[in-house]
Amino acid sequence: MTEPVVHVIHENPDWFAPFAAAFGAEGVPYREWLLTGGALDLGAEPPPGVYWSRFSASAHTRGHAGAKEHTRAVLAWAEAAGRRVVNGRGVLEFEVSKVVQLTALRAAGIEVPLTRVVIGTDGLLAAAAGFPTPFVTKHNQGGKGLGVRRYDAVADLAGDLAAGEYEEPVDGVTLLQEYVAPVDGSITRVELVGGEFVYAIRADTVHGGFQLCPADACALDPETGRPILPPGATLAPIPGQSLFSLREHVDPTLVESYLAFTAAHGIEIAGIEFLESADGRVLTYDVNTNTNYNAEVEAVAPRSGPVQIARYLRSLLSEARSAA
Incomplete structure (x- = not known):
């Protein structure tokens, strides 16, 4: 066998x-x-x-x-x-639907940004009319900040649509979402493995914009080898300076809500992202079930994400062997 x-x-x-x-x-x-x-x-x-x-x-x-x-x-x-x-x-x-993520988070009592779901592009402008500005568009099936673009007015979105510059989502579903500026220019990603909190990372949105993939392979242009200016960034990334750092403290109540949420939905490995707004809201907006880890954060973190995953899977493998 x-x-x-x-x-x-x-x-x-x-x-x-x-x-x-x-x-x-x-x-x-x-x-x-x-x-x-x-x-x-x-x-x-x-x-x-x-x-x-x-x-x-x-x-x-x-x-x-x-x-x-x-x-x-x-x-x-x-x-x-x-x-x-x-x-x-x-x-x-x-993993493939932000609609699934956001509806489940709301049902669990976890606050999310104001969001409107639009199927196809024909009704996009009508859906945006009356929506609070500024807003962002997002692809329902995203990853790496796909389709995330800020608009200060509906007319700007109309201009992109007319010029053919609107990026079509792969599944035909677009999210209109309120734009909320992080109070300190960063978002936080909470890493969870096997029902345990591993650590949290802070990601710089000033230099990183909307594309905040922590994997080292995401950081550089494959052709030039230089840092990429991500959409939504207000300053270009600085060569040699990481967008990511270890966050020393996260509200334990928030972490517990994430652990309960992932347990309820059978999510065993995840990175969940939130931001803190100037008006005091804590908004959770992304559940990454294909989580990656940043090498510089790993070097200073209290324990390693990949190592925790390896140990967790080793324990499950031992159980599977015993049951065989």
């Missing part, structure tokens, strides 16, 4: 190196399962082990538009066979 391993389901090898290093250091046997095409025999028995979904909502930007359905198929197949799946089919819906 094949020895059980951790099956890492993903489509972007550029983001995997920190996890490969952690798995190696912690002695976790694993297999990378790249969901970039191929066939799946539904009549075959899924290989034994633990399945960890790292599907990213931005997969289509890397030419992997079919990866979402490929992931759905593999997860459905593994779950139907009783395999242990981390961030499974239900969690995938959080």
Whole structure:
């Protein structure tokens, strides 16, 4: 019989190196399962082990538009066979839909920004009429700040639409959302693994704008090697200066609400983002179930995100072996 391993389901090898290093250091046997095409025999028995979904909502930007359905198929197949799946089919819906995230957060009593959902572009201007300004547009299936653009007036959005400069979302769903400036020019991302708080990072929105992917591969232009000026940034990133830093303190009550929220929805690994406004609101706006970690923050954090994931998956793998 094949020895059980951790099956890492993903489509972007550029983001995997920190996890490969952690798995190696912690002695976790694993297999990378790249969901970039191929066939799946539904009549075959899924290989034994633990399945960890790292599907990213931005997969289509890397030419992997079919990866979402490929992931759905593999997860459905593994779950139907009783395999242990981390961030499974239900969690995938959080990764690919900000509507799912925001409605679930609101239902849990966690405050989110004022948001209007628009299907297609024909009704976008009508939906924006009367909406508080400034506002931002977002792609429902986002990742890396896709489609996030600030508008100070509906006329500015009309101009982009008329000029063909509006970026169409991959699923046809746009969010209109109130623009709320962070009081200190930063947002916070809370990292959770296996029902535990790992640490929180502060991300600089002044230099980072709306594209705040913490993975090292996101930070540089692949052609020039220079820092990219992200949409929404008011100052260009400074070469050699990280957009991310460790946040020493986060309201424990907020962290507990996130832990309860993720537990209720079967989300085992996540990075949840919030901002604090000048009027005292704490607004949660993103649930990343395909979380990445920043190397500079990792170097000073009290414990490592990838290592915590490796240890958590190792414990689940041990349980799977015992049950076999």
